[in-house]
Amino acid sequence: MGALVDFIVVGAQKAGTTALFDYLGDEPGLALSDVKEVHFFDDENLDWTSPDYGRYHARFPAPDGRLRGEATPIYLYWPQSLERIRAYNPAVRLILMLRDPVQRAWSHWRMEYARGVETMPFARCIREGRRRLFDAEPWGHHREFSYVERGFYGEQVERLLQLFARDQLLILQSDDLRADPNRVLAAVRGFLGLPSRPPAVAPREVHVGREMDYGSTLTPADAEFLREIYARDRARLAALTGLSFN
Known part of the structure; x- marks a missing residue:
């Protein structure tokens, strides 16, 4: 099967994974995929009884002693993705970027609305709009309309830790990356076993949302509605x- 990919940023969407991938592109000890999001382990068109990992490895530079890695943030959320990763490389190291789930949902909606994929207002999407996932395939999951569902971090991390050892997982926060990228990158280097480097990175903004009229705002009522939905899962994540996330 050849040299395996060493690490994967598995989530969460709209939580700073693009910025992290951009920073990691400057690390001399890393060989990243030719695109940020490879979308291999969430590909439902593959024969998962006998997957062609050669297709996956073709997205990376030839093995040259550097650690190979990618960042596809849907992996944390999409059914069977983590199980497929474990079957591929049970020793892989996983990096998880998290963001306040309310802000994450709002940012996700803004992205889909700006792309023209979403037409409903945010308030409706996080309420009756969630019914659309009942008609999705796989059932209950949707790549675009999963504004609320992707924020159940506790449930998703619990599933991840049933498949991988805790020391294979590094959890980071998007706010920390924005405020102090050097500290976060030092944590990543330590996690991956890379040599330490002097702080030399200036904060950068990557993949900032479009400025446009979205026709919606994140109202206090919407935020409180979501916080109530996430309350039990927030306690699960803390445990x-x-x-x-306060």
Whole structure:
């Protein structure tokens, strides 16, 4: 099968994974995929009884001693993706970027609205709009309309930790990357076993949302509605990781 990919940024969408991937592109000890999001382990068109990993490896530079990695943030959320990753490389290291789930949902909606994929207002999407996932395939999951569902971090991390050892997972926060990228990158280097480097990175903005009229705002009522939805899962995440979004 050849040299395996060493690490994967598995989530979460709209939580700074693009910025992290951009920063990691400057690390001399890393060989990243030719695109940020490879979308291999969430590909439902593949024969997962006998997957062609050669197609996956073709997205990376030839093995040259550097660690190979990619960032496809849907992997945390999409059914069977983590199980497929474990079947591929049970020793892989996983990086998880998290963001306040309310802000993540709002940012996700803005992206889909700007792309023209979404036409409903945010308030409706996080309420009755969630019914659209009942008609999705796989059932209950949707690549675009999963504004609320992707924010159940506790449930998703619990599933991840049933498949991988805790020391294979590094959890980071998007706010920390924005405020102090050098500290976050130092944590990543330590996690991946790379040599330490002096702080030399200036904060950068990557993949900022479009400025346009979205026709919606994140209202206090919407934020409170989502916080109530996430309350139990937030406690679950805190129990698993010690991480809490206030």
